[in-house]
Amino acid sequence: MNDHPGRIAVLTVGDELLAGEVADSNLGTIGKALSAMGMSVWEHATVRDDVQAISTAIKDFLETNDAVLITGGLGPTSDDVTREAVADATGKRLESRKALETMIRGFFESMDREMPEENLKQALIPCGARAIPPAGGTAPGFIVEYGGKLIAALPGVPREMERMLRSDVKGELGSRFSSGEFTVTLRVNTFGAGESDVAQELHDLIGGCAVRYGFLALNGPIVVKLTATAGSREEAERLAADEREKVVGRLGPLVYGFGDETMEEVMGRLLLERGLSIAVAESLTAGMVCSRIANVPGSSDYFRGGVVTYSRESKEEVLGLPKELLREGAVNQGVARAMAESVRRMFSADLGVATTGLAGPGRDGEKKTVGTLCLALADGKDTGSWERMLPGDRELVRSIATMAAMNVIRLYVLHGDQVVAD
Amino acid sequence: MNDHPGRIAVLTVGDELLAGEVADSNLGTIGKALSAMGMSVWEHATVRDDVQAISTAIKDFLETNDAVLITGGLGPTSDDVTREAVADATGKRLESRKALETMIRGFFESMDREMPEENLKQALIPCGARAIPPAGGTAPGFIVEYGGKLIAALPGVPREMERMLRSDVKGELGSRFSSGEFTVTLRVNTFGAGESDVAQELHDLIGGCAVRYGFLALNGPIVVKLTATAGSREEAERLAADEREKVVGRLGPLVYGFGDETMEEVMGRLLLERGLSIAVAESLTAGMVCSRIANVPGSSDYFRGGVVTYSRESKEEVLGLPKELLREGAVNQGVARAMAESVRRMFSADLGVATTGLAGPGRDGEKKTVGTLCLALADGKDTGSWERMLPGDRELVRSIATMAAMNVIRLYVLHGDQVVAD
Numbered sequence: 001m002n003d004h005p006g007r008i009a010v011l012t013v014g015d016e017l018l019a020g021e022v023a024d025s026n027l028g029t030i031g032k033a034l035s036a037m038g039m040s041v042w043e044h045a046t047v048r049d050d051v052q053a054i055s056t057a058i059k060d061f062l063e064t065n066d067a068v069l070i071t072g073g074l075g076p077t078s079d080d081v082t083r084e085a086v087a088d089a090t091g092k093r094l095e096s097r098k099a100l101e102t103m104i105r106g107f108f109e110s111m112d113r114e115m116p117e118e119n120l121k122q123a124l125i126p127c128g129a130r131a132i133p134p135a136g137g138t139a140p141g142f143i144v145e146y147g148g149k150l151i152a153a154l155p156g157v158p159r160e161m162e163r164m165l166r167s168d169v170k171g172e173l174g175s176r177f178s179s180g181e182f183t184v185t186l187r188v189n190t191f192g193a194g195e196s197d198v199a200q201e202l203h204d205l206i207g208g209c210a211v212r213y214g215f216l217a218l219n220g221p222i223v224v225k226l227t228a229t230a231g232s233r234e235e236a237e238r239l240a241a242d243e244r245e246k247v248v249g250r251l252g253p254l255v256y257g258f259g260d261e262t263m264e265e266v267m268g269r270l271l272l273e274r275g276l277s278i279a280v281a282e283s284l285t286a287g288m289v290c291s292r293i294a295n296v297p298g299s300s301d302y303f304r305g306g307v308v309t310y311s312r313e314s315k316e317e318v319l320g321l322p323k324e325l326l327r328e329g330a331v332n333q334g335v336a337r338a339m340a341e342s343v344r345r346m347f348s349a350d351l352g353v354a355t356t357g358l359a360g361p362g363r364d365g366e367k368k369t370v371g372t373l374c375l376a377l378a379d380g381k382d383t384g385s386w387e388r389m390l391p392g393d394r395e396l397v398r399s400i401a402t403m404a405a406m407n408v409i410r411l412y413v414l415h416g417d418q419v420v421a422d
Numbered sequence: 423m424n425d426h427p428g429r430i431a432v433l434t435v436g437d438e439l440l441a442g443e444v445a446d447s448n449l450g451t452i453g454k455a456l457s458a459m460g461m462s463v464w465e466h467a468t469v470r471d472d473v474q475a476i477s478t479a480i481k482d483f484l485e486t487n488d489a490v491l492i493t494g495g496l497g498p499t500s501d502d503v504t505r506e507a508v509a510d511a512t513g514k515r516l517e518s519r520k521a522l523e524t525m526i527r528g529f530f531e532s533m534d535r536e537m538p539e540e541n542l543k544q545a546l547i548p549c550g551a552r553a554i555p556p557a558g559g560t561a562p563g564f565i566v567e568y569g570g571k572l573i574a575a576l577p578g579v580p581r582e583m584e585r586m587l588r589s590d591v592k593g594e595l596g597s598r599f600s601s602g603e604f605t606v607t608l609r610v611n612t613f614g615a616g617e618s619d620v621a622q623e624l625h626d627l628i629g630g631c632a633v634r635y636g637f638l639a640l641n642g643p644i645v646v647k648l649t650a651t652a653g654s655r656e657e658a659e660r661l662a663a664d665e666r667e668k669v670v671g672r673l674g675p676l677v678y679g680f681g682d683e684t685m686e687e688v689m690g691r692l693l694l695e696r697g698l699s700i701a702v703a704e705s706l707t708a709g710m711v712c713s714r715i716a717n718v719p720g721s722s723d724y725f726r727g728g729v730v731t732y733s734r735e736s737k738e739e740v741l742g743l744p745k746e747l748l749r750e751g752a753v754n755q756g757v758a759r760a761m762a763e764s765v766r767r768m769f770s771a772d773l774g775v776a777t778t779g780l781a782g783p784g785r786d787g788e789k790k791t792v793g794t795l796c797l798a799l800a801d802g803k804d805t806g807s808w809e810r811m812l813p814g815d816r817e818l819v820r821s822i823a824t825m826a827a828m829n830v831i832r833l834y835v836l837h838g839d840q841v842v843a844d
Contacts, residue, residue: 018463020453021636021647023445027468031442041440043475046449046466053465185441196498196538196560206500214471215499216438217559217579225438280730282709286716290709290730297783297816305736307729308702308712314727314769347736361719371532389533392558393581394719 006177007042008034009061013072013082014156015049025158026071033165037174038182038233049073054085062089062149066177069169072156074139076118082153083124090146092126100131100140107138135163143172150176181229184236186244188224189261190254191407198222201250211243220400221263224251256410264292264299267406270413271302271351278409279347280306281319281339283330284357284373288402304347309339319343331356331368333385336376340385344378351412352378355405359394373401377408377419384408384421428599429464430456431483435494435504436578437471447580448493455587459596460604460655471495476507484511484571488599491591494578496561498540504575505546512568514548522553522562529560557585565594572598603651606658608666610646611683612676613829620644623672633665641814642822643678643685678832686714686721689828692835693724693773700831701769702728703741703761705752706779706795710824726769731761741765753778753790755807758798766800773834774800777827781816795823799830799841806830806843 010030016022024046031041042065047053054073061068073082087094100123108115125131125142132141132154139155141164152169154161190198195217199206202224206213214225224247228239248255257266271278280289290306293299309315312330316323319342325334336354344352353376360370369389376385388404390397412419432452438444446468453463464487469475476495483490495504509516522545530537547553547564554563554576561577563586574591576583612620617639621628624646628635636647646669650661670677679688693700702711712728715721731737734752738745741764747756758776766774775798782792791811798807810826812819834841 017449018453018466019457020450020455020463023447023450025445027439028442028445031440033442035441041442043470044440044468048465185443194535194538196540197535199499199540200538212501213499214437214501215497216444217497225443227437279736282712285713286725287704287709287712287714287728287730290704290732291707291713292709294708294730294732295817300732300786303708303732305730305732305740306709307740308709308716308727310712310716310722310725310727311769314701317770318727318729318768346740347733348739364722391529391533395717396558396581 006039006067006173007065008039008067008069008173008177009065010041010044011054011057011061011068011070012044012046012156013049013054013070014046015079017046018048026156026161029158029162030069030071030165033170034173035183035185037170039173039177040183049079049081051081051085051088054082055088058085058089058151062146062151065149067150067152067173070151070153071161074122074141074153074155076116076122076138083121083126086144086151086153087126090126090144090151092128092144092146094124095127096120096123097125097131100125100133103133103140104138107134132164132168135160135167141168143168181231182233182236183227183229184233184240185225185227186240187259188226188244188247188251188255189221189257190224190251191221191256191263191403192254193222195222198224198251198254202247205243205246205250210239219396220403221256253411253414256407262295263403263406263410264296267410268293268296268299268302270410274413274417276350276413276417277302277304278351278353279304279343279349280405281343281352281354282306282308283310283315283339283355284359285355285398285402285405286310288398289353289355289405292402292406304349307343307346315339319346329366329368331358331366331372331374333374333376333387336374337378337383337385340376340378341383344380350379351409353405353409355401357390357397357401359397361394371397373397373404375401375404375408377412377421379412379417379419382419384419386422428461428489428595429487430461430489430491430595430599431487432463432466433476433479433483433490433492434466434468435471435476435492436468437501439468440470448578448583451580451584452491452493452587455592456595457605458607459592461595461599471501471503473503473507473510476504477510480507480511480573484568484573487571489572489574489595492573492575493583496544496563496575496577498538498544498560505543505548508566508573508575509548512548512566512573514550514566516546517549518542518545519547519553522547522555525555525562526560529556554586554590557582557589563590565590603653604655604658605649605651606655606662607647607649608662609681610648610666610669610673610677611643611679612646612673613643613678613685613825614676615644617644620646620673620676624669627665627668627672632661641818642825675833675836678829684717685825685828685832686718689832690715690718690721690724692832696835696839698772698835698839699724699726700773700775701726701765701771702827703765703774703776704728704730705732705737705761705777706781707777707820707824707827708732710820711775711777711827714824714828726771729765729768737761741768751788751790753780753788753794753796755796755798755809758796759800759805759807762798762800763805766802772801773831775827775831777823779812779819779823781819783816793819795819795826797823797826797830799834799843801834801839801841804841806841808844
């Protein structure tokens, strides 16, 4: 056991990543796996398929980190040079391992194919390194110790990388570095206020030394991240959970969920608990609300369906809205209310929700400003409506409007099955 | 013009990236944009939200690179410290720019909200820097020269980052560093066959030395990437375009578009050209088809709207399907045909298209296998239907089904306004 929280660096190798041809997912996989074990990735770099570039990065990282995890460059072709780079950085010779050679030959034999000569170089690893057998492909990985520090080289193929991380690397890192400090991050998901408003509301909580605050703006929702570090996982969890309680107390109904929970899941669970069904009439969002609600497996228990009345004619013909109502345009709270009431009846649902608005770029002959959202909710007794100005382009406006439509249903249930509008 | 191909480094800032909570897409966007301009990203690093870490990385990169592009850390909260880090690395003071402050205030005013005090710090940029106005949010970017080299700081939000890259950064970099080799990548977008089938079809074209082939599987579509490198942009474009012609000749109607063209754009353009309108009835896809069609600005010219009949009752009540038809379940070609015909009439559209099927994980009492898609298209004279087995999980099944629904409309127009079903 070590008494400091191992600093681990990740080095991603590949020209194709720098050229934007392939997106790297290995950093995320490693980051998540280490966080869960009370370790964290301290820094990360992406370098070219070049022995000197990789070797220099390894040496730089070893100066300030306890371990370097390398992904990529272990394939059979000439641009795969991670083996040589580790040898160069550590001054160790490469040696061929018979056992690895046999496994690589076996891979080809199992597919009745002859092994190309190139693949032989995959059996080379630095002297003294511990080999990790291929995990699905032909690339072995390896772990080598150098000056009391650790270098692990893993294939770039995400599936193979992940298997080796789980089977060999996590254990090795855990036994050396996991101790001392455990870090836990909890997420509080909010909707209905901007990033700076949420931060303002928590102003005096931020900066306390036990828990670190972070904010993430995700096309509408603002996520508050609470990161606690402590001597045990339990203690870190308790610190973060206590802080979360304070945050929830401050933000109240702005909070719709925690962790990976989505608005559609939370809304769905509330509807299911109350035994309420729902139908949706969409103009501005044109199917996005329905689609998001139906994302949740089992949503057919509360989701009846909906209509997308994108044209003015369809608002009259399909939803039966009176011509006079539409004379002043289709973007106003009156139209939204009539849509919500009509779709509720049409689908024999308990609740009807409706969106209309202007996503832009054009105004389609409407008088309202681009970014206007009109929302309505009808429950058969009452109908409430809201009007908001949303920021951003067409896509963002529609995406925030979709969240807002699901959010009014959540708030309806929170208010004891009551429509509480502006 | 410079006689060497500018070395450009990308620095990505954010704890959430190292912890694996958010995947970075900015490196890819920048890599692609620079490749297209005859430049390339030479190295990349991800660092914590920490002034010293960011400042050190900037200084390291400036030693061996001509420019550093930073993404992230320009928000209003306390963990956004890129401004301070650039000031630290360059020894420049931060100054508040009145014009930026006005824009940030304007952002909040346009939404009738008061500006939180925190946002004021977003108007701070290093002395002598060129400001880039906010691109959709409240975060300005900036470009600063230092020792003959360039530092650009851009927001981490991908959409805002991309806009500033296009509007200000590419021009600045291009005028200084672009020369030598130009690389052009053209994309041919196909739908309806698997990756290995498409590759097989092009088998003898692949491996020619002038143009490099790549394949990208994108939740249904298979994209063929053709990359050519030459001494001038024109020559590289000609090489890639010649190859593209060969590919289109081979793949025929599998090809629905090029470059960034989406299926909904292509389908929309064809409908507009033929003066046809469309309505959609969705069960399996539950709003995704409508939502994708309405993604296209101006789609109201041909898109009438649709219904999401997620429950069996709504198929009867809203679409008027006879009870007997639904006795054998809701997933069959007969139901899809009746849905397409009914929605066409309901919305007075020229064409009606319908999806029904099983996305899983459960079978909802249906007899069919999870992954089954039934599609139908009605034009008032004929109705055609298709049945397919789709691979993947709930999300992938719905996403491919959505593409397939738009694709039958595209093929209808290609076949001279004729329903050509299985």
